[in-house]
Amino acid sequence: MRISAAQRTENENRIRAAMDRLLRGEIPPGEKCDIKTLAREAGVDRTAFYGTRPYAHLRLEFERRLQTLHYAGEIPDPREAQITRLKAENTKLRERLAQSEQMIGELTDFRTQALARLAAQHEEIVHLRGAADTAAANHVIHLPAARKTTIGTCS
Known part of the structure; x- marks a missing residue:
């Protein structure tokens, strides 16, 4: 089924709006930032993004922008x-x-x-x-006991 130029422009606008939302990180719960979600959010058949179909250039743009974000360290x-x-x-x-x-x-x-x-x-x-105990037992010399001296006493 052919679509008119106005319908195609409207679809492209919806796709671009959905693309912007997804790339900002506004991803529906349980979904991913991918073509399948883009198609669902824009209300367009996913197969329209592949080959020589009408929105293949938008898929390439989406993938390029997504890759640019990845290189910049941002992951939506x-x-x-x-x-x-x-x-x-x-x-x-x-x-x-x-x-x-x-x-x-x-x-x-x-x-x-x-x-x-x-x-x-x-x-x-x-x-x-x-060895020290054996040597000491054989060569023990007893020293004389210390003498007691008184210092400073006068008699």
Whole structure:
């Protein structure tokens, strides 16, 4: 069925208005910022946006504007924004987890080395004490007892 030039202009105006609303983030609940929602909001058949159909140029314009917003860091679709945010958060958490696992490995190695050093030092102390006790038993010299002196007494 052919439409008149006035109807086509009216449809294009509705499509552009719906396009502006969607790109501002005014997305109906449960919908996305996509051609399907654009067609539904404008009251136009979705197939009219593809191939050589009458509104294919508007689909290209919509996709270009949407891509421009994405490059600028603005995401009109709250679900897409949430997905992007969650993916970034997931990446950060994975990095933190990898850093934590690396730190745990390093600290475990340090603990193992510290315990080994402490055990070696303990063994050395026990050995030196034993050697000192043996040497002391063989070479003990008793010093004379200290004399008591009185200082500053006059008789």
